Amino acid sequence: MPIDRRPLREQIREELLSRLDRGEFAAGTDINEVALAAELGVSRTPLREALITLAGEGVLQSNQGRGFRFAPVSRKEFRELCEIVAGLESLALGCSDPDYLREIAPELLRLARDFPDRIAEQEVIERHDDEWHDLLLSGCRNERLLDLITSVKAGLRRYAHLLAGDETPLEREAAEHCRVAELLMSGDLAGAGQALHDNWVNGMERLMSRIPQS
Amino acid sequence: MPIDRRPLREQIREELLSRLDRGEFAAGTDINEVALAAELGVSRTPLREALITLAGEGVLQSNQGRGFRFAPVSRKEFRELCEIVAGLESLALGCSDPDYLREIAPELLRLARDFPDRIAEQEVIERHDDEWHDLLLSGCRNERLLDLITSVKAGLRRYAHLLAGDETPLEREAAEHCRVAELLMSGDLAGAGQALHDNWVNGMERLMSRIPQS
DNA sequence: ACTATGAATTCTGAATACAAAACACAGCGA
DNA sequence: TCGCTGTGTTTTGTATTCAGAATTCATAGT
Numbered sequence: 074m075p076i077d078r079r080p081l082r083e084q085i086r087e088e089l090l091s092r093l094d095r096g097e098f099a100a101g102t103d104i105n106e107v108a109l110a111a112e113l114g115v116s117r118t119p120l121r122e123a124l125i126t127l128a129g130e131g132v133l134q135s136n137q138g139r140g141f142r143f144a145p146v147s148r149k150e151f152r153e154l155c156e157i158v159a160g161l162e163s164l165a166l167g168c169s170d171p172d173y174l175r176e177i178a179p180e181l182l183r184l185a186r187d188f189p190d191r192i193a194e195q196e197v198i199e200r201h202d203d204e205w206h207d208l209l210l211s212g213c214r215n216e217r218l219l220d221l222i223t224s225v226k227a228g229l230r231r232y233a234h235l236l237a238g239d240e241t242p243l244e245r246e247a248a249e250h251c252r253v254a255e256l257l258m259s260g261d262l263a264g265a266g267q268a269l270h271d272n273w274v275n276g277m278e279r280l281m282s283r284i285p286q287s
Numbered sequence: 288m289p290i291d292r293r294p295l296r297e298q299i300r301e302e303l304l305s306r307l308d309r310g311e312f313a314a315g316t317d318i319n320e321v322a323l324a325a326e327l328g329v330s331r332t333p334l335r336e337a338l339i340t341l342a343g344e345g346v347l348q349s350n351q352g353r354g355f356r357f358a359p360v361s362r363k364e365f366r367e368l369c370e371i372v373a374g375l376e377s378l379a380l381g382c383s384d385p386d387y388l389r390e391i392a393p394e395l396l397r398l399a400r401d402f403p404d405r406i407a408e409q410e411v412i413e414r415h416d417d418e419w420h421d422l423l424l425s426g427c428r429n430e431r432l433l434d435l436i437t438s439v440k441a442g443l444r445r446y447a448h449l450l451a452g453d454e455t456p457l458e459r460e461a462a463e464h465c466r467v468a469e470l471l472m473s474g475d476l477a478g479a480g481q482a483l484h485d486n487w488v489n490g491m492e493r494l495m496s497r498i499p500q501s
Numbered sequence: 502a503c504t505a506t507g508a509a510t511t512c513t514g515a516a517t518a519c520a521a522a523a524c525a526c527a528g529c530g531a
Numbered sequence: 532t533c534g535c536t537g538t539g540t541t542t543t544g545t546a547t548t549c550a551g552a553a554t555t556c557a558t559a560g561t
Contacts, residue, residue: 078351080514082339106543116516118332121544125296125336129343129438131431137292138522140543153431160378168370217345217367217442224343225435294544320513330546335514352552354513 081115082122088113089123090227093132093143094199096234101145104133131228146231147287152277154229159273161222162210163266169212171262178258181209185250188243195237205250209269236280246276295333300340302327304441307346307357308413310448317356318347345442360445361501366491368443373487375436376424377480383426385476392472395423399464402457409451419464423483450494460490 077084092098110120124141127133133141144150166174184205189198213219249272256265291298306312324334338355341347347355358364380388398419403412427433463486470479 080349080351082514105541107541117543118515118517122336122339122514125339126343129340131434135294137294138543150431153429156382156429157378157432157435160374164371164374215367215370217364218371220345221371221435221439228431296544319511321511331513332545332547336544352513 080122081119082126085113085115085120085123086126089127090132090230093230094196094233096237098143100143100231103140103142106140127227130224132231143231145287146235146284148281148284149287151229151232151281151284154225154232155273155277157225158222158229159270159277161218161225162206162273163270165210165213165215165218165222166262166266166269168215168218169210169262170214171260173212174257174262174265175260177208177212178254181205181257182251182254184208185247185254188247188250191243195234198243199233202246209253232280232284235283235285238283242279245279246272249275294336295329296336296340299327299329299334299337303337303341304346304444307444308410308447310451312357314357314445315359317354320354341441344438346445357445359501360449360498362495362498363501365443365446365495365498368439368446369487369491371439372436372443373484373491375432375439376420376487377484379424379427379429379432379436380476380480380483382429382432383424383476384428385474387426388471388476388479389474391422391426392468395419395471396465396468398422399461399468402461402464405457412457413447416460423467446494446498449498452497456493459493460486463489 089098104124106117106120106124110117113120124133125135128135128141131144134144135141184201187201189201210219210222249268253265253268253272256262256268303312318338320331320334320338324331327334338347339349342349342355345358348358349355398415401415403415424433424436463482467479467482467486470476470482
């Protein structure tokens with residue numbers, strides 16, 4: 074295997090996002106740069122570079138002289154992010170090759186039907202969901218748009234651990250994914266885009282109550 | 288006047304973007320950090336922080352061991368960026384308060400009619416256009432979306448100086464703005480969003496030929 | 502003449518050092 | 532008791548230094 078030749082700041086960014094998924098950082102708390110750098114075993118310089126990147130993605134906030142903090146979560150922001158991703162993903166669907174979409178539709182349908190049950194651990198469910206969306210967007214020819222979606226979704230990661238729990242109506246999620254796949258199979262791209270948008274908005278509504286009032 | 292208390296990296300970022308608007312940086316050229324830092328009168332640290340921010344916005348590219356370079360321009364990327372902004376701005380319109388939009392519609396119409404003529408210098412035209420779009424989006428309640436639009440538009444700044452010239456059909460631009468304003472005045476929000484989208488796509492098509500073939 | 506190799510140079514990536522701002526807290530005075 | 536002020540500490544923001552990668556250029560070999 075080729076050794077990792079990416080800049081440290083990127084590895085640090087991913088490590089921080091991965092810890093965020095695991096809920097290791099409480100929202101709203103400030104970051105102590107020296108402590109975190111020591112914990113990660115790197116110097117402050119690449120750490121700060123990673124923090125600046127994350128701030129650009131909205132994961133962190135920065136205040137002059139006061140350093141970085143994890144941006145507080147709020148229902149308002151969660152709604153805003155979901156609306157944005159909903160818009161961007163359906164936009165991406167519109168930028169995709171219809172033939173390719175019809176080609177992958179059966180696989181999308183299969184993945185949607187194989188949705189893990191409520192017993193599965195949260196991480197498995199999330200991975201499966203991400204996989205489905207990644208495959209769905211894999212035909213998008215607008216590369217900048219794909220990058221943008223990835224970046225905006227990073228902001229949603231702060232909400233991931235809040236959403237863990239067995240009450241999530243996975244059947245609804247799976248059914249909506251099936252519907253998107255079926256519409257794609259029938260060639261109704263506009264309808265699929267709308268269904269995808271609705272999937273995001275519905276999911277947001279369902280999860281909204283799990284987010285603490287700002 | 289209150290003195291500027293923002294971090295250096297932000298001031299540097301804006302200075303670089305402003306120079307980009309003036310066409311002082313050729314696309315595709317790499318950046319010499321020590322030279323640029325000396326020219327700006329700052330050290331490499333905040334300069335690199337600004338460069339990393341700009342790379343996150345797609346203005347720059349970074350390659351391991353090779354530093355930063357201004358991302359090359361291409362018709363493909365220009366189209367991609369315009370498609371994204373078109374989608375985001377019409378999305379933002381949908382997140383706006385319809386009453387507020389109807390309220391500002393007359394001002395939007397006035398601004399559109401006052402569009403500077405072809406004699407005006409490019410900078411004046413651009414500022415006027417930005418002002419119009421800013422006012423249009425000022426009613427958007429999705430703050431994250433507004434930030435995102437600003438960020439994506441930064442990527443478009445690399446194209447600004449390429450688009451300078453007296454051949455630009457300003458009448459078309461002004462007419463399309465008028466149409467958006469009129470639809471807003473009549474309360475047709477969906478129609479206005481569509482017209483705004485078309486405005487971006489049409490503008491893109493018109494300007495596409497001015498961008499050198501990749 | 503052309504390619505390949507290797508040393509010298511240049512530049513980036515990362516670590517460290519320094520300066521200044523924010524914070525905490527004790528002492529003082531109204 | 533409350534608030535202000537000044538000092539000491541902590542932490543960030545910026546500068547500088549160091550190490551290593553990439554590039555350049557000269558030279559040797561085919």
